[in-house]
Amino acid sequence: MTANFFNVLEVDPAKQKELIELLNEGTESVIRHRPGFVSVTLFASADGSKVINWAQWASPEDAKATLGDPAAQEFAKKTAAIAKPSPGVYSIVAEVKAESA
Template sequence: MLTIIQVFTVEPQDQQELIDLLSEGYGSSLSRAPGFLSCGLHRGVDGDKVTLYAQWRSEADYEAMLNDASLPAILYRALTISTFEPGRYEVMQTFRPARGAAGPA
């Protein structure tokens, strides 16, 4: 499995537009791509960041999506209002609350 973490930097007045563009791009197209597993979209509370966390079955599936000529134009608009720093990761461990542990107060 491949995990993609992209941290977008955006002007605060454009943050919601960027979230809308990424939501539409993943919801309407990328979520149907072969090998797509999941995606989480996170709003920075300071207003200038949006972080996307996506998981793909393999590096090959992710590369095929990037090279697909039908990639939604809406995602190109997202790149005109933001800059981003992509990263490719492998999940090493996932932690969950200990059995019987209380959640946040």
């Protein structure tokens, strides 16, 4: 069962770019090397006030283990110093797709 980890980060628009760079650095140096890692996708709000970090894991246990990793925790602390995080693991409960022609 894939685990979807979302972190909605509220940030001063002047620091959105810095936050994105930090999230990319953490993903490249730590997160992508963790067991069960599938992908990370970042979304930046048009007004600069939010960034959404969507990480996919092979299992909820892999996501949880990563949250406990000291290197991942260090990046989380750096992130929390410039943004207000609101993390959580989510399950897909509905999906609607366009009808094919």
